[in-house]
Amino acid sequence: MFEEKKAAWLEKAESCRPALHTETVRPVSGMPQKALRENDSIVLDFGNHFVGKLTLRLRSKGSHPDAPAWLQFKFCENSRELNETLEGYRGWISRGWVQQEQVHVDVLPAMLSLPRRYAFRYVRIDVLALSSKYSLVIEDAFAETTTSADDSRVESLPGEEWEKAIDRTALRTLRSCMQDVFEDGPKRDRRLWLGDLRLQALANSVTYRSFGLVKRCLYLFACAADSEGRIPACLFTEPQVEGDDTYMFDYSLFFIPTLLQYAQATGDRETAEDLLPLALHQLTLAEKQFDPATQLIQDSDRMGWCFVDWKLGLNKQCCAQAIWIYCAQAALRLREDPALAALIEARKAAMLAHWYDRERHLFVSGRDRQISHASQIWAILAGVVTGEEACACLDAAAACPDALGMVTPYMMHHYVEALCLSGRREAARQVIRDYWGAMVRSGADTFWELFNPADPNESPYGSPIVNSYCHAWSCTPTWFLRSGVLEKNA
Amino acid sequence: MFEEKKAAWLEKAESCRPALHTETVRPVSGMPQKALRENDSIVLDFGNHFVGKLTLRLRSKGSHPDAPAWLQFKFCENSRELNETLEGYRGWISRGWVQQEQVHVDVLPAMLSLPRRYAFRYVRIDVLALSSKYSLVIEDAFAETTTSADDSRVESLPGEEWEKAIDRTALRTLRSCMQDVFEDGPKRDRRLWLGDLRLQALANSVTYRSFGLVKRCLYLFACAADSEGRIPACLFTEPQVEGDDTYMFDYSLFFIPTLLQYAQATGDRETAEDLLPLALHQLTLAEKQFDPATQLIQDSDRMGWCFVDWKLGLNKQCCAQAIWIYCAQAALRLREDPALAALIEARKAAMLAHWYDRERHLFVSGRDRQISHASQIWAILAGVVTGEEACACLDAAAACPDALGMVTPYMMHHYVEALCLSGRREAARQVIRDYWGAMVRSGADTFWELFNPADPNESPYGSPIVNSYCHAWSCTPTWFLRSGVLEKNA
Numbered sequence: 002m003f004e005e006k007k008a009a010w011l012e013k014a015e016s017c018r019p020a021l022h023t024e025t026v027r028p029v030s031g032m033p034q035k036a037l038r039e040n041d042s043i044v045l046d047f048g049n050h051f052v053g054k055l056t057l058r059l060r061s062k063g064s065h066p067d068a069p070a071w072l073q074f075k076f077c078e079n080s081r082e083l084n085e086t087l088e089g090y091r092g093w094i095s096r097g098w099v100q101q102e103q104v105h106v107d108v109l110p111a112m113l114s115l116p117r118r119y120a121f122r123y124v125r126i127d128v129l130a131l132s133s134k135y136s137l138v139i140e141d142a143f144a145e146t147t148t149s150a151d152d153s154r155v156e157s158l159p160g161e162e163w164e165k166a167i168d169r170t171a172l173r174t175l176r177s178c179m180q181d182v183f184e185d186g187p188k189r190d191r192r193l194w195l196g197d198l199r200l201q202a203l204a205n206s207v208t209y210r211s212f213g214l215v216k217r218c219l220y221l222f223a224c225a226a227d228s229e230g231r232i233p234a235c236l237f238t239e240p241q242v243e244g245d246d247t248y249m250f251d252y253s254l255f256f257i258p259t260l261l262q263y264a265q266a267t268g269d270r271e272t273a274e275d276l277l278p279l280a281l282h283q284l285t286l287a288e289k290q291f292d293p294a295t296q297l298i299q300d301s302d303r304m305g306w307c308f309v310d311w312k313l314g315l316n317k318q319c320c321a322q323a324i325w326i327y328c329a330q331a332a333l334r335l336r337e338d339p340a341l342a343a344l345i346e347a348r349k350a351a352m353l354a355h356w357y358d359r360e361r362h363l364f365v366s367g368r369d370r371q372i373s374h375a376s377q378i379w380a381i382l383a384g385v386v387t388g389e390e391a392c393a394c395l396d397a398a399a400a401c402p403d404a405l406g407m408v409t410p411y412m413m414h415h416y417v418e419a420l421c422l423s424g425r426r427e428a429a430r431q432v433i434r435d436y437w438g439a440m441v442r443s444g445a446d447t448f449w450e451l452f453n454p455a456d457p458n459e460s461p462y463g464s465p466i467v468n469s470y471c472h473a474w475s476c477t478p479t480w481f482l483r484s485g486v487l488e489k490n491a
Numbered sequence: 492m493f494e495e496k497k498a499a500w501l502e503k504a505e506s507c508r509p510a511l512h513t514e515t516v517r518p519v520s521g522m523p524q525k526a527l528r529e530n531d532s533i534v535l536d537f538g539n540h541f542v543g544k545l546t547l548r549l550r551s552k553g554s555h556p557d558a559p560a561w562l563q564f565k566f567c568e569n570s571r572e573l574n575e576t577l578e579g580y581r582g583w584i585s586r587g588w589v590q591q592e593q594v595h596v597d598v599l600p601a602m603l604s605l606p607r608r609y610a611f612r613y614v615r616i617d618v619l620a621l622s623s624k625y626s627l628v629i630e631d632a633f634a635e636t637t638t639s640a641d642d643s644r645v646e647s648l649p650g651e652e653w654e655k656a657i658d659r660t661a662l663r664t665l666r667s668c669m670q671d672v673f674e675d676g677p678k679r680d681r682r683l684w685l686g687d688l689r690l691q692a693l694a695n696s697v698t699y700r701s702f703g704l705v706k707r708c709l710y711l712f713a714c715a716a717d718s719e720g721r722i723p724a725c726l727f728t729e730p731q732v733e734g735d736d737t738y739m740f741d742y743s744l745f746f747i748p749t750l751l752q753y754a755q756a757t758g759d760r761e762t763a764e765d766l767l768p769l770a771l772h773q774l775t776l777a778e779k780q781f782d783p784a785t786q787l788i789q790d791s792d793r794m795g796w797c798f799v800d801w802k803l804g805l806n807k808q809c810c811a812q813a814i815w816i817y818c819a820q821a822a823l824r825l826r827e828d829p830a831l832a833a834l835i836e837a838r839k840a841a842m843l844a845h846w847y848d849r850e851r852h853l854f855v856s857g858r859d860r861q862i863s864h865a866s867q868i869w870a871i872l873a874g875v876v877t878g879e880e881a882c883a884c885l886d887a888a889a890a891c892p893d894a895l896g897m898v899t900p901y902m903m904h905h906y907v908e909a910l911c912l913s914g915r916r917e918a919a920r921q922v923i924r925d926y927w928g929a930m931v932r933s934g935a936d937t938f939w940e941l942f943n944p945a946d947p948n949e950s951p952y953g954s955p956i957v958n959s960y961c962h963a964w965s966c967t968p969t970w971f972l973r974s975g976v977l978e979k980n981a
Contacts, residue, residue, distance in 0.1 A: 039585075064736050065727050067680065068585030095529075095558030097620035103593045105607060108729045117595060130587035190557065237555050239598045246554050 036136035053146030092463030186469035316367035410475035448475030526626035543636030582953030676959035806857035813869035900965035938965030
């Protein structure tokens with residue numbers, strides 16, 4: 002499906018390929034004051050989070066080098082990574098993501114330019130080998146950094162210090178993720194995910210306003226749809242544009258609100274019309290997940306069939322139904338459809354009838370009737386409950402000690418959005434101040450993929466060593482702070 | 492000294508820079524029949540010893556790669572290196588010499604060309620990381636190999652099978668060491684040493700006959716002489732020609748017999764005359780090592796002041812005096828000098844008077860009057876004892892259980908030469924057959940830097956992992972077998 006359109010879509014995507022702004026940066030501290038010996042270790046601190054390539058100007062001191070210099074490099078977004086090692090790593094995500102290299106330098110002096118791109122503030126350099134006859138002088142170290150974000154388009158935020166600090170960190174996060182596409186994280190996975198794109202586009206709309214990049218990413222997803230027209234959860238651009246064979250119920254549907262948000266922010270009806278059939282097709286594909294008798298979505302045990310959050314053990318049934326409603330409502334705003342409007346109402350009603358405990362004010366999910374924060378939040382975002390009822394749900398979840406919590410800033414974004422939607426703007430501000438602010442207080446230059454204040458070692462991958470500390474889905478505080486949604490009259 | 496000549500000398504050295512012959516070679520076995528997974532390990536066998544650069548043509552199988560491929564390469568001259576690791580390495584020579592790399596491949600398919608040159612027959616590839624979503628296919632693997640040796644100049648050797656096998660291995664050793672200069676070993680140290688050059692030039696004179704390369708190396712050493720005119724033990728050619736600050740009594744003096752041998756092999760009197768003042772100057776510099784009262788050389792405790800052999804504990808006094816005599820005699824053949832001739836005789840006489848036990852037929856060395864094979868051998872090569880007396884010395888050392896033995900093929904070369912000089916040509920053949928033949932029987936494609944039949948783990952560096960298995964100074968069997976010195980009428 003849509004195959005005949007893909008050549009034109011790819012052309013549009015490529016015509017929006019952004020220029021990369023480059024900047025040469027040097028460490029603000031850590032440059033060694035004396036020549037390095039074997040087993041020495043230094044940490045260059047570039048003072049902020051950057052994405053780019055490293056070059057060292059090296060020379061020897063002492064006798065002419067009579068053996069290669071063997072160096073190990075470790076690029077770290079967060080200082081905690083500096084001392085983490087892969088020894089004993091048993092996580093299920095590839096250890097190939099750890100930004101670590103070993104290099105032999107045969108001839109000194111040398112300009113050593115590492116060919117790969119890294120995301121980092123710190124660079125740890127371990128001298129694995131020299132010889133006893135010479136030591137190593139790092140005469141210069143610099144990084145050629147890139148972003149497609151244009152800093153000049155962003156005005157400074159008025160407000161309190163904590164707001165400015167969180168906004169600055171969010172901007173840095175988004176900036177580092179803005180490369181040739183909106184990447185989810187420049188350390189890992191370095192590629193375009195739909196769930197991240199939706200939130201990046203939101204933050205971008207009130208900051209860098211690189212709408213061409215949003216358009217490019219929408220078209221890339223269109224090109225990456227499979228033979229049934231299903232939009233993948235993420236895609237690759239190298240060596241050529243190709244969708245991942247990972248499909249998630251929520252991510253495919255999020256193409257619709259992302260397209261809507263783009264159209265609203267830009268007024269670009271042409272793109273909206275061009276991509277609307279594909280967007281609506283995601284709803285068609287989702288139909289087979291529903292039981293027409295009950296209008297309830299299936300309760301799948303398949304890990305990852307619907308993402309919602311990295312929280313282990315989270316039952317996704319209630320959230321998935323709410324997300325379908327949320328996306329179907331976005332579709333209605335792109336194109337009127339009375340039949341769809343009726344289906345939405347039927348499915349809202351089914352949720353309330355089957356999964357809503359009216360006495361406890363709690364939505365439940367799955368055959369074990371699991372209670373989670375995520376279920377309440379998505380029910381509110383879908384408009385299944387509103388106003389006082391929505392507030393009661395949030396309060397009930399907060400008061401329920403067994404309610405499954407949230408682990409990602411991505412889920413926390415939806416929590417803050419649900420608070421705003423329920424009229425609790427002060428509480429929303431406070432969550433931003435507490436949750437994202439805690440990362441800032443921990444020294445974050447960019448917001449992290451994962452942050453559980455109760456467990457700093459939490460990782461969905463089996464080890465924090467592969468965690469990303471600059472992750473797109475964490476950048477939305479700048480949207481909350483700049484869009485006006487936190488203001489009473491919004 | 493000689494500074495005014497160095498520009499012209501460098502020009503002559505550069506004018507003799509050899510062309511490198513390149514050959515693309517592929518593994519004869521070890522190419523994987525199926526796609527590799529994380530933690531897989533393969534060994535490519537290129538079938539013989541080569542010097543060159545590796546390229547792999549890689550692609551993925553399965554889903555689009557969602558994480559970098561992280562590979563470790565280990566280039567091995569000898570199969571024993573395949574399973575050696577640097578863990579616990581405490582040797583004093585740099586671990587940077589171990590031919591091991593780690594590489595991340597971000598995009599597949601890829602042509603992965605490793606930038607460094609290696610010496611190898613085997614390449615072990617360990618898949619340190621992929622992801623669970625793809626496996627790695629090595630579609631092609633090839634090495635661009637180089638040598639400046641011209642195979643077409645060498646005729647096949649008539650003779651017995653063992654002679655042919657040893658000759659073939661010696662030729663391969665010399666061939667791999669013949670690059671831009673005569674390297675000591677293409678794995679390590681990859682540079683020009685005078686002690687190795689002298690033996691390489693000998694083997695070259697009856698095989699590849701690359702006399703331009705010998706001339707180039709002589710001129711490079713001339714350029715590398717220090718401000719006092721002292722010729723260093725070795726030199727570097729990158730980033731520019733520079734002598735190492737390592738000076739050894741024997742190696743500096745060996746410039747003289749190397750120049751003589753070159754002049755005799757080529758008839759190039761012009762070069763001999765051009766470099767003769769520098770060659771003779773090495774004798775002048777050596778004078779301060781002698782006591783004019785006794786005409787005996789000093790007994791130095793300084794490690795490495797005179798090399799002779801890697802045998803630990805070897806006292807060098809007797810050998811050093813004999814080497815001076817040997818080199819001074821070469822000087823006489825380059826230019827008559829009655830005063831030098833008289834001094835040679837005086838120093839021979841002093842050796843016999845002070846260090847020769849006429850009853851036991853043994854030369855002793857140092858204040859502890861150490862008995863070693865090396866002392867007898869160099870006394871014979873210097874002509875201090877000859878004929879039946881020389882044979883008696885060799886027999887006495889062989890019969891002395893405390894006599895310090897030999898560990899390098901370099902020292903063994905001098906042993907075989909001493910046997911020839913004493914008329915024991917059959918014994919010389921037998922040593923070649925036993926000693927170098929044992930390496931061939933152990934599967935050597937090239938002759939090793941070190942070989943002690945009694946201790947295969949012997950290393951002068953604290954661990955065999957940094958040993959070189961293709962080492963120039965081991966290549967001389969081809970000279971013995973081809974020059975006629977093993978024949979009765981030689």
